[in-house]
Amino acid sequence: MDLSELISKISLVIFDMDGVLVDTEPIYLKVEKDLIGRYGKEIPSDLIERIKGSSLLRSMKIMLSELGIEGDCEELVEEERRMLRDRFENEEIKPMPCALDTVNWFSSHGFKIALATSTEWENATLILSKLGIEDYFDHITTGDQVEESKPNPEIYLKTAKVMEVNPASCFVVEDSLNGIKSARSAGMNVVAVNVRRDIRDEFLKLTPFVFNSMCELLDGLLKIRGACE
Structure with missing residues (x-):
């Protein structure tokens, strides 16, 4: 399955936050x-x-x-x-390169957008508000709203349940091995971004979709024609 085929099968995109959307x-x-x-x-x-x-x-x-x-x-x-x-x-909080453009790509193509972060609510909302992106998401699940931490799948399963979307129709964007294991255990499709070359093979054991950066993922999305029509 290539990226275009994968995108055509999903309805909810769930982003991790730290290291995926924000440089924290x-x-x-x-x-x-x-x-x-x-x-x-x-x-x-x-x-x-x-x-x-x-x-x-x-x-x-x-x-x-x-x-x-x-x-x-x-x-x-x-x-x-x-x-x-x-x-x-x-301290200044900066978005990761191409992160907001990637979120906007999915939003403009009609996908539901959610956030599932191990960061606790107080800090997560502070970070998002400093960047002015708290309204980008249809739902936010934080680490203090679940009993078990990633790599346990609870945070992703809870997000899908709240959004009333089958886990198989979810597309998760992660940057950590724990996050990818969490999403996979939840039965979701997952891509890895911002992966260092020296540990790339560890990520490839868990997902075939491994990108050096969010910009590389965005480039792949921009090449898709008609996948969401």
């Missing part, structure tokens, strides 16, 4: 490194990929366990939450 992953990484650095530890690159896309709590639990740190997980998560809020309020 470096902020998360800086805060996590600051917190973990207090214990004289560094976060290996492979561990960064394994926690990417998950909730703050799940990510912190994994980091403490993997790095042998005996810190109080809930206290660290609460501090991380405050540190992130401060940065989101005071």
Whole structure:
């Protein structure tokens, strides 16, 4: 199945937020490194990929366990939450290249648009409002509205249920292995964007649709003729 055929079969597009629509992953990484650095530890690159896309709590639990740190997980998560809020309020938040044009392409072709992010509601809405794009979405599901974090499929299944769309008719845009596993477990079609070349093969094991950037995905969409007519 090529991209054109896939697009012709879907009615709801669900975007992840961090690293897909907004360039906030470096902020998360800086805060996590600051917190973990207090214990004289560094976060290996492979561990960064394994926690990417998950909730703050799940990510912190994994980091403490993997790095042998005996810190109080809930206290660290609460501090991380405050540190992130401060940065989101005071630092410039930029959209990822071609992200908004991609959302607009789907919207202009009549697709329903939703957001499913592990970021909690307070921070997610702050980020979206700073960019003026909170009204781009027909529905938003955030990490604190579900019991289980990605890679569990709950957040995507809940989004599809609210939107009254069969999971098989959903098209998910993700940038993390946890997010892709979540969408696939929900029975949805998923594409990966902003994937580093050195880990591309890991993504290809989960989906044949792997793009180096959102601009590459948008270029593929712009070449489609009549898929949505």
